[in-house]
Each structure stands twice: as structure tokens, then as C-alpha cells.
Amino acid sequence: xxxxxxxxxxxxxxxxxxxxxxxxxxxxxxxxxxxxxxxxxxxxxxxxxxxxxxxxxxxxxxxxxxxxxxxxxxxxxxxxxxxxxxxxxxxxxxxxxxxxxxxxxxxxxxxxxxxxxxxxxxxxxxxxxxxxxxxxxxxxxxxxxxxxxxxxxxxxxxxxxxxxxxxxxxxxxxxxxxxxxxxxxxxxxxxxxxxxxxxxxxxxxxxxxxxxxxxxxxxxxxxxxxxxxxxxxxxxxxxxxxxxxxxxxxxxxxxxxxxxxxxxxxxxxxxxxxxxxxxxxxxxxxxxxxxxxxxxxxxxxxxxxxxxxxxxxxxxxxxxxxxxxxxxxxxxxxxxxxxxxx
Amino acid sequence: xxxxxxxxxxxxxxxxxxxxxxxxxxxxxxxxxxxxxxxxxxxxxxxxxxxxxxxxxxxxxxxxxxxxxxxxxxxxxxxxxxxxxxxxxxxxxxxxxxxxxxxxxxxxxxxxxxxxxxxxxxxxxxxxxxxxxxxxxxxxxxxxxxxxxxxxxxxxxxxxxxxxxxxxxxxxxxxxxxxxxxxxxxxxxxxxxxxxxxxxxxxxxxxxxxxxxxxxxxxxxxxxxxxxxxxxxxxxxxxxxxxxxxxxxxxxxxxxxxxxxxxxxxxxxxxxxxxxxxxxxxxxxxxxxxxxxxxxxxxxxxxxxxxxxxxxxxxxxxxxxxxxxxxxxxxxxxxxxxxxxxxxxxxxxxxxxxxxxxxxxxxxxxxxxxxxxxxxxxxxxxx
Numbered sequence: 001x002x003x004x005x006x007x008x009x010x011x012x013x014x015x016x017x018x019x020x021x022x023x024x025x026x027x028x029x030x031x032x033x034x035x036x037x038x039x040x041x042x043x044x045x046x047x048x049x050x051x052x053x054x055x056x057x058x059x060x061x062x063x064x065x066x067x068x069x070x071x072x073x074x075x076x077x078x079x080x081x082x083x084x085x086x087x088x089x090x091x092x093x094x095x096x097x098x099x100x101x102x103x104x105x106x107x108x109x110x111x112x113x114x115x116x117x118x119x120x121x122x123x124x125x126x127x128x129x130x131x132x133x134x135x136x137x138x139x140x141x142x143x144x145x146x147x148x149x150x151x152x153x154x155x156x157x158x159x160x161x162x163x164x165x166x167x168x169x170x171x172x173x174x175x176x177x178x179x180x181x182x183x184x185x186x187x188x189x190x191x192x193x194x195x196x197x198x199x200x201x202x203x204x205x206x207x208x209x210x211x212x213x214x215x216x217x218x219x220x221x222x223x224x225x226x227x228x229x230x231x232x233x234x235x236x237x238x239x240x241x242x243x244x245x246x247x248x249x250x251x252x253x254x255x256x257x258x259x260x261x262x263x264x265x266x267x268x269x270x271x272x273x274x275x276x277x278x279x280x281x282x283x284x285x286x287x288x289x290x291x292x293x294x295x296x297x298x299x300x301x302x303x304x305x306x307x308x309x310x311x312x313x314x315x316x317x318x319x320x321x322x323x324x325x326x327x328x329x330x331x332x333x334x335x336x337x338x339x340x341x342x
Numbered sequence: 343x344x345x346x347x348x349x350x351x352x353x354x355x356x357x358x359x360x361x362x363x364x365x366x367x368x369x370x371x372x373x374x375x376x377x378x379x380x381x382x383x384x385x386x387x388x389x390x391x392x393x394x395x396x397x398x399x400x401x402x403x404x405x406x407x408x409x410x411x412x413x414x415x416x417x418x419x420x421x422x423x424x425x426x427x428x429x430x431x432x433x434x435x436x437x438x439x440x441x442x443x444x445x446x447x448x449x450x451x452x453x454x455x456x457x458x459x460x461x462x463x464x465x466x467x468x469x470x471x472x473x474x475x476x477x478x479x480x481x482x483x484x485x486x487x488x489x490x491x492x493x494x495x496x497x498x499x500x501x502x503x504x505x506x507x508x509x510x511x512x513x514x515x516x517x518x519x520x521x522x523x524x525x526x527x528x529x530x531x532x533x534x535x536x537x538x539x540x541x542x543x544x545x546x547x548x549x550x551x552x553x554x555x556x557x558x559x560x561x562x563x564x565x566x567x568x569x570x571x572x573x574x575x576x577x578x579x580x581x582x583x584x585x586x587x588x589x590x591x592x593x594x595x596x597x598x599x600x601x602x603x604x605x606x607x608x609x610x611x612x613x614x615x616x617x618x619x620x621x622x623x624x625x626x627x628x629x630x631x632x633x634x635x636x637x638x639x640x641x642x643x644x645x646x647x648x649x650x651x652x653x654x655x656x657x658x659x660x661x662x663x664x665x666x667x668x669x670x671x672x673x674x675x676x677x678x679x680x681x682x683x684x685x686x687x688x689x690x691x692x693x694x695x696x697x698x699x700x701x702x703x704x705x706x707x708x709x710x711x712x713x714x715x716x717x718x719x720x721x722x723x724x725x
Binding site: 003004006068219220232259262325327335 | 347628636638639642656717
């Protein structure tokens, strides 16, 4: 058993972290967040080096690597809250690749892999509408799935009406999509959604991990009563809890990513566990980050709120923790019956 | 990343699994009290010892199998899975033996290691004191040199298996003038002597897993110093590090089984259809899976890369917390029936309260994470 990354994977991680430290600095994120705009320059750059296509098969213009590599990039982008539609694009690509017809794949995957097309995913609402589509304002193609992740369709936004919406996270401009000609995905939708869930969980792990780092740095510096506030157990124990929540989500996300590549029969449950834990961690950890920053944490000027907002959106994307736990309960009950009768 | 066992690890697992299936211990005696229960575990240890399954992690030269860290963890997982008890002399096997292998003299190793394996001589751990719990180094039990012997006076507490033990791993203060971590010495105390009194300590479950240990001029020959006079803190840390290592895997599997039983109990009562119960059960199931992964990640990072991550301090914290939540949920699922003496649900509910205290309180674990993993400044302490 080995949880370590290969040398190649470590190289990807290091390169991503170095590049984003510069290209997705806090200043640059804020600048785009204030304008509610995607960082087009960074997105173009990521497209050129093939990031959006990292897990797309080589036959469709991708790099043909796996869910583990995709999770690495998602985590690094989450760590910096980079204002690019990476997650919506790779999520759409995963579902099209797993469930699309040859024609749908040929039409969309090479464009998505190169970052020339932006993708997005939405869960159909109770009235059959698109609901809020994260990254939808920029999207060229939107994948719509039902809330049970069993059926889906693909929609070119060129034929539809895109109504921009101000979501609390401005780093991936959202929209509602009306009309258009959704084409059903003929294949397995659920497997693609599971891969999208893993990428979402990985992004949340990155958001959490960055929040822990930011908060620890702050509470070491900030002094009250003549001492760094991080020396008070009420504060330091909160930080320890943030780390525990993050590492719990990370362990489950690693397992889910590994399952997608090496043990697909375990993916369904592993993805649900990863998303449930990461959704909870995202909310708790970023809320704690605000709390540990004190008054400054509640201001627009401090960058901690972008993390909280990203985590809130990701937490409900493709089902919140509760929806995934409902699925886990059904699957776990089956295991338990087998274990108890064995 | 590869979350599967290697062929040799699978072979180890299958060999043990098969052996355990073919050689189950007889049923636990229902009469004869603690005495009969302990005799039963001692017999079980003898069976394990004869088959070479008592201490696989020990090097072959000392009677083990030289099992890897992963194999050793598999050993505990399999014991949990088969629902068989650990050998009677678990403290000698997991703590005492490995401590002697690091710090003991050749004579000590030769004299003490073999009877640990056979269960002929049971070991206990005399560390905690009424006034020294989390702050272990402030312990006050005193040992004074008298010719080629030491004379020991003081009190220890939470000493499990003391009433059955021949030897006690005893940490004492031998230099009252030295700084608190420096003046300590680690001894092997012969429990069978007039200066040693063992009194059972009844806990909230009503049973007595632990004891108080009263030492009144108990005598220890100089030859029973382990690791040198004044070096007791370092030797004690070796013991404590071993305490956290293997046991976690057995506990994690027990939690898994407990949750399986709890799912079954909820299922029988039709409560899996109730979203509130299903949500809580799924949350515990997910936490349990995270514990398993974090435990394996902590162990394999050390084994493969020589670098422990933060997992070591996280696993026990998360496990104890999750176990308490699970036992509390059981009361909701099973109802008042769960709260009667003599059934497993009530026993676990009460026993689980100790989980966040024993082997490092959750508060101390949070301090460790904050200071050693996150690098936060040390909490100000009174001078």
C-alpha cells in the first residue's frame, strides 16, 4: 500500500504550485474577483500547456493521464482560488468522455482539452431548468444531469439563452441557461459524474489546505494580550481541527482518485465519501479561517472570504454532503448486511 | 499511489486468516470472573506462541517473524476481523519487549524476552500517577539507591493487568534536583514482593480493567535499570511511541464491525429509511473509512519514505471521537434497551468515554498537532 505520488506526479504538482504562486497570486485573484471576470490570460496559458485535457484520452486530444493527476491540478487551483473555469470544464469533459456518443466526444473533447471551449455542469432543478450553472456565463457547452446522476444531456450554449447570475463566488461567473437543443448522452452518466465529484473534492481539499496555511500564518503574527493569538488553545485547537478536517477529506479524495484509475468498481462509493467529507470540510475550514482572523476576516479587504465563497459553491455542486451520505447509507447497508451474515 | 497489498503481504494475511479460522480460541468463560477471563487469554497466548503468531513484529532472533510494519498492521486488522482477543501479555509484547530491544543490555534481553512471548511472565506499565497524567514528566515516585539496590516509594495509577503481572515497566524520579525530564530512571520492578500493593480501580463501566499500584519501599536490583540512570524519559518515550503504533489497526477494525452491527440494528428496526439516521450512519461510515486510510497512510509513509506525516496524531483523535459518536447513536437506534447493564451497547457507550482520555487526551493531541505539525507557538505555561 502506498499513498505517495510518483516522480512524474510530484513534478506536475511542483510545477503547478510554482506557476500558480505567480500567476494566481492573491492580488491577481482579487483583481478578477472584483471585476467578476475569468482570468482569460491565465486560462489561455493553461490551455496551451494542456491542463484542461490532462485526464482526457489522447484519442480526443488530451494527455491521457488519470484522475490522480487531475486531482493534483484541481487541488493546486483550489489552493489559490484561481479565477479560471478549470473545474467546470474538466467536469463536463469527464461526463462527455464517459457517457457521450462518438460524435459528441469528437465534437467537444478536443476543444475542451485545449481550453478553446469552456465547459460547465449543472444539475437539473425540480422544474427541469438548468438552475445555477457555475462557470455558465463563459461556457460553450453545458452538461445537464438529473439529481440522481443517471441521465444527462449536452447543450451548446450558442443555441441557448445565457442569463448571467451574480453568484457569491465571482471567480467563475455563473449563469442560468434557457432553451437550446439538449442532446441526450447515450452512455454511462454516473461514472463521469463520479469523476467530476473527485475533481470537485480535490479542489475543496486545495481550498481547505490553502486556508489552513493562510490562517496559521496569520495567528502566528497577530498579537493580542501581548502574545501571538495562535498560542491560545482556543485558537490553536481550532487550527488543529481545520487540519484534521482537511486531512480527512484528503485521504478520502486520494482513495477516490486512485479508484477511478485503478479500481473503478470502488469508485461510486469512494467518490460519494470524498465529496461528502470535502463538502463538510470546505465549509467548516473556511468558516474557521474567517473566525480565526477575527474582525479583519469579516472584511471585504481580507482575502479569506473568497475561499469561503468558493467552498460554499463547491460544497453544493453535484450534490451536497447530505445527498452523498444518503447514497453512502444505501451502499453501506448492503456491505453491513453481507458482513453481519458472513 | 497503490492502495492494494503486495503479493507477499496478501500471502501473510491469508496465512494468518486461515490459521485464525482453523484455530479459534474456545468461547470466553462466562463464569469465574476476571481471573477466569485472564486465564483464558493466557491460554490463547500459549496457543499463539506455539504457532509462532504471538509477536510477528519481533525480529526472528527474539522469536518473532521480523514482520514489516504493514504486515504487523495486517496482523492487528485480522485479529479485529476474526473477533479474537489479543494475547494476554499485550503490554509486554507491544511495549516492554520493543523497549528492551532498544535499551536493554544483552543479559536483560536474554533473561526477559522469552517469557514475554510464552506469556509465562506478564508485564504492566507503571507510568501515570495521580498527580502526573498528561504532564507525565512531573511524576513523583521516588527511587533511592541503597547499596546495589534501589528503594522505591510512591503511587502509580491506570496500571492495567497489574494484578496478573510479574514485571512492571516503572518510571521513577532518581534525582530530585535535576530538571524534571532529566531526573528520571526506567526500571523493571518485580511485582511479587511485600512492598508492592495492587488495588483494582473500578471504572464507570463497573469493571476494573485498571489498578492503582502502591509502592512502599519496594526493592529493585541495580541490574534492572533500563537504559541508564537519569535516562528514563527517553526510554519511556520509546515505550510510548510503540503504544500508538499497532493497536490502532485493531481498534479501527472493531469500529468498522461496530458500525456494521449498528447498520444491522437500524435495518431491523426499519430506521435506514429514516433520513436522519441514514445521514448519521453514513457520516460515521465515512469517518471510519477516513480513519482506516489515515492509519495506513501514516504507516506506509514511514515504511516507504521514512517520513511520518501528521496522521499519527490525527488517527487516535478521530477514532476516539467517532467511536463515542457511534456508541451514542446506538442508544438512539436501539432505544432504552441499549442502556441496561449486561449488554454490549451500554458497555461500549460507557467504555468509549475513556477513549478520548487514555493514551493521550484529545486536548493534548490537539496541542501536539498545533505545535509540532502546524508550528504554532507553544501555549504559555506557568513558570
